[in-house]
Amino acid sequence: MFLPIILLVFTLNSCDTKTDKVSILKNKEGMKLVVNGEDFIINGMNWDYFPIGTNFSYSLWEQSDAFIKTALDAEMNLLKEMGVNTIRVYEGIQPQWITYIYKEYGIYTMLNHSFGRYGVAINGNWEPETDYSNANAQQGLLTEVSEMAEAYKNTPGLLLFLLGNENNYGLFWAGSETEDFPEGETEKNEIGELRGRAMYKLMNEAAIKMKEIDKNHPVAICNGDDLYIDIIAEECKDVDIYGTNMYRGKSFGDAFERVKKTLNMPILFTEFGADAFNSLTQKEDQKMQAYYMLENWKEIYENVSGLEKAGNAIGGFTFQFSDGWWKLGQTTSLDIHDNHASWANGGYALDYVKGANNMSEEWFGICAKGPTDTKGFYTLTPRAAYFALQKAHQLNPYAKGITTDLISKHFREIKI
Template identity: 65%
Template sequence: MKNNFLRFVLFLFTVTAFAQSNKVSVVSNEEGMKLVVNGKDFMINGMNWDYIPIGTNTVNANFWKKSDDVIKAALDTEMSLLKNMNVNVIRQYTGIPSKWIKYIYENYGIYTMLNHSFGRYGLTLDGVWTPVTIYSEPRTQEFLIAEMEQLVKDYKDTPGLLLYLLGNENNYGLFWAGAETEDFPDSDEEKKFIGEKRGRPMYKLMNEAAKKMKAMDTSHPVAICNGDVLFIDIVAEECKDVDIYGVNSYRGSSFTDMFEVVKQKLNKPIMFTEFGADAFNEIEKKKINFLKHIIW
């Protein structure tokens, strides 16, 4: 009876410990910088993940509004595949109920990097859709800071939450409206103008958000997602309270001088939020037909 009681107490302790929110921090010492989760070094083996059933898109999928049975069946299928791939982190946009972050973590050991677009694709202010986010505008600043504070309130105690991620290459979005990627201006002067006029207020606001979020939640770091190293000098000046520099990088077969530039300019840990080669076949010198490759 005594042994059974001890086993029961140990089981309860284990379950309780696993259900608690995680302590995540960025540690910097003579060996360099690393992510530490619950006292153990942690290497992110992650991927961007979303669930969009056939016949729907990112706008109308409404996956998290489905019944619990539908969501659970989808997660069990997807997360078991990711676990077999040794994925330990998924990047998800806000909107996922906290109970499913917990479910994914407790059943598959996969953490969630919670991503808020931070006005990347426009905002609805006072009931009016604004396609281009003006980060220097007081209404926009108030709105985004309030959203970040609410985000922390809603998720900070969620088991399986790894960190908060602000934006998705928002620096690229300063040059155009919407999600479509277009050519950058050729003029360095024009880039510099955009960086100062629109970029600096954005990075300053991101840093302000990071400070407020970290004051509310001391257990989870705050990262930003930048498009490569564009405007990194402004990031260095304005984002001193951001913990991790996330980048979407499509340089091809090598990151070239990425690590050296980030080390020299920021001295912050770098996290690849997206990476790969673009839709161009360097060997054949022509654009890749992705549809053909997917079908065949």
Template identity: 55%
Template sequence: MKNDEGMKLVVDGKDFIVNGINWDYVPVGSTVTDPGIWIKSDEIIKAAIDGEMSLLRNMGVNAIRTYNIHPKWVTYIYENYGIYTMPNITFGAYGLTLNGIWTPQTDYSDPATLEVLMAEAIGLVNTYKEIPGILMYMLGNENNYHLSWTSAETADIPVEGSEDPNKKAAARALYKAFNNATKEIKKRDTNHPVAICNGDLLYLDLVKEECTDIDIYGTNMYRGISFWDAFQRVKDELNMPIMFAEFGSDAYNARDNQEDQYMQAYYNVGNWKDIYQHTAGLGKVGNCIGGFTFQFSDGWWKWNQTINFDIHDTIATWNNGGYSKDQNKESDNNMNEEWFGICAKGPTDSRGLYKLYPRAAYYALKEVHQFNPYKEGITQKNLNHHFKNINLKDSVLKAHGDKASFPFTFEEEAMLPFRAFDNGATIEKVANSNLNGNHSASVLEFNKVMNSAWYSGFVFDDMLTATPIIDLVNGTIFTLKICSPKAGVNVRVKMEDMDASGAGNPSFYVDQTIATANEWVTLTFDFGSQVDSAYTFKRIAIFPDFDDTNQVPVEKGAMYLIDDITQH
């Protein structure tokens, strides 16, 4: 719908802002092309969907972008969770099979190729046109980039168009094919809009000339905290609504070589503020109808796509200066493909299912989606007030209290919920004062003062509820880095208040000894021989100097430094 205020998507007679997310179900150890749960029983598929859609509904998501989902599950998701589906076809983005031969780069001017692509588009509309819960159709996935790329792996994104006449001709053929497929879809279904998925604004001039029948300009766009001129350019050059098919941030800080939930939440919240600011009626460009955060859970298969499906790779594969929080210099690779999930992914069980552990971005976006830009009387002032009150530090704390806890890296701006005991011992986050073996900027400082008890230490627990927060199904091995003012110190890590069916509250501990003084060492604490991996605990306690009655009088700031508490 277009009017003087801007452009809107209307669903069942109501203005609809797309609070969407990219969604799939790919267990650790498999890749996106594996059949996974989809060839298993309905009971298992429902268990997977129920677990994830409950989280999505709680977050305020009203639409998912996905591929190859069976129509009956589209309806199940819609009827049980009120979440719409935007089915997507790749439209040759990653190559296609012609006459039994795999072609890695699609030629959109080839008649045989166009026949295959048109059949794919017609299959899309014929499969879903009568299905309750369909929001719209989407064609492609940044196919314009893949005119240059020859694999599914991501390289540096070409934001500016190419003046190479051969590439321009190939792109023109692509957009003609998009438009012809759109017309065929509309012949068969006049009730659902059709969007394409372009990479950023590359070849926007050709989109204007060739894609005259599409309804929505969809784009994958990674520009950092803002989309900048995208809204105005799409309005001026296409006079069309813009929808973001992918955007967001990874949760891995390539500069510091560790997870960074605060950073991910920061960029995601900034992107959504930009989206809402440019919806109809709020006084800015007014042509944005929403978007789909990328993505719901981590893709452990994405780095190489042929190996290491059971390894959470931390190799940054492309460079983007818009995300400077994890770069030393603008040319550094900083985008970690396997870490874009706003939920961390647990191990796969015997049924092929897994748990999700929401990161800080999940909780921050839950607050984001409580805002309705189409509510009567809403202004930019209301929007600014809403986003100003989203506390990213609180989101980090919520994530750590909801088992997305490990690793604790102490680089986020929030202080994590650790507390010290006994007799004056203190714990606080400080700047790292000893770079001998650890270059982290921030660490924990545990100060065991002279009158502290011999058993003093610090704990991480959920002091507000009785909910178990340490889940050993995620691993029974814990490591931590520690820097001690003296050698020979005994360090104890203890799991306390086990949540089990047996009587009492048993606890288990492992001791390790620090061999050297005044340098960082990594200690490993393996609970596997003591504790069943199904156990959960309500508290983890760490004693940096256990059973030591001969304390060295060291000034505060140089006692015990702790970093990178990690579960394996």
């Protein structure tokens, strides 16, 4: 009489530990992500947990299990209600929490290794700027990503691996604070050949090693916009997905077609979005932020496989879930919500004036961050963009009968 019960328990345990089969499908209709045989659009979010007063040195994953669970339950519930199905998280999260997030909230994780973006350890010494042509740096990074693939390969809830975070930008400046680029094309090209080619070649070697270890999860790279895409085409032939942090305003322009033509890869927007602070009025501007995000998601959906456009979009990760109060100074004024714009972008015309910065790094959250309580937790207040994207993500661009006209209609009916 106990045999059926034993078999039932075995079956349930097998389901809990089942590794998802994730792959890229390419055919005459385009390119798409397939998860366990089903078409999958990534409605993603760049997610982190930094209480006001902390910075990059803080790690949620070093807190107690009880603290982590409470924090996750609060934020993942908001994400689930919004329609987010994948979060972007850097290495450091333990496999158990990837599975917890998936089992409790149905949200997958894209696991991100920075791949030397902020420095690399060589023979026990930390080098703040990575020289990708250095043999010791190469070996160290290949060892790290191989160990990551081995440790996470059987983790339920893992969707894919991501290497880097706009590492091509890191060839120009150290650290994570966004700056403006040198304007000369000659200088950019020289740096690409001198430092960038070795980096992309190493990324490809890393992808090969990781896929030898884990055959069920694709490997993407994270590039800044399309800078050095021609070098990527030559050096990254074994990478599965072209991920890009792209901030072009309301439209991604030629990005879909250029990636399709140059790389023949699916495009994944690993970061995009808009800040919620208007540099002209010097006030919070939720409507402006929501407007840009809706325009971006509309283009992503219109360019999925099976429609009449590029057919290579597989989704994106909105940047970001909550404000980063540490972003501007990195180590100073951590308890001040700084509204100074640190870089200029003419694509965001609603608050752009030539010669002036308009992008406020500490205001990119679609949720405003509240004060930290005595236990170390904080609450979030969703902005207009949260509710706008909640409506946007109700659309499945792979649903039967979907057309670009229906997508446009869906987005027109969203009231900011």
